[in-house]
Amino acid sequence: MNAEPSPTQSATLIPLEAVDPAMIEALLDRAFGADRHARTAYRIREGMDWLPGLSLAALDENDMLVGTIQCWPIALQTKQGQVPLVMVGPVAVVPERQGEGFGVGLMSAMIAEDARLAAGGGPALPQVLIGDASYYGRWGFSGAFTGGWRCPGPYEQDRLLARGHGLAAMPAEGMLGPWER
Numbered sequence: 163m164n165a166e167p168s169p170t171q172s173a174t175l176i177p178l179e180a181v182d183p184a185m186i187e188a189l190l191d192r193a194f195g196a197d198r199h200a201r202t203a204y205r206i207r208e209g210m211d212w213l214p215g216l217s218l219a220a221l222d223e224n225d226m227l228v229g230t231i232q233c234w235p236i237a238l239q240t241k242q243g244q245v246p247l248v249m250v251g252p253v254a255v256v257p258e259r260q261g262e263g264f265g266v267g268l269m270s271a272m273i274a275e276d277a278r279l280a281a282g283g284g285p286a287l288p289q290v291l292i293g294d295a296s297y298y299g300r301w302g303f304s305g306a307f308t309g310g311w312r313c314p315g316p317y318e319q320d321r322l323l324a325r326g327h328g329l330a331a332m333p334a335e336g337m338l339g340p341w342e343r
Contacts, residue, residue, distance in 0.1 A: 288326030
């Protein structure tokens, strides 16, 4: 497990919808590069809007935007139909502030908000992401149930991770893609 400090006391988390979309895009370009739209994760969530209740922004001690997390409604498409999921990511922090705990704070806050919504009667959908198990494992993400899941583009199978209730009952095979409502 990577040791990463928790965010400074002066970090503030706000709903992502309170941030100018151009600022979000600029942060994502800085964190992942302008070619980020070619990544497989973008294909999985193509045409979907991020979920406001689970998408957050981190502001530093000077109220500057330093990080974001977005969550998306997606589905595992199977022969029997689609199974709804939440895709987590991107989790982005500006390069000069990485390693300061903003990513940990954003992930932890999103997980806590998801639990709060589920406790209030909201859906408790499993979450999926493409990332490092050594980092995301601290929140219960693993590849234990994703071995037969596929993505519409290049990816490393061991980086396809999921967490949440009901994963053992999920279909063993399927293609990740947009949630077709």
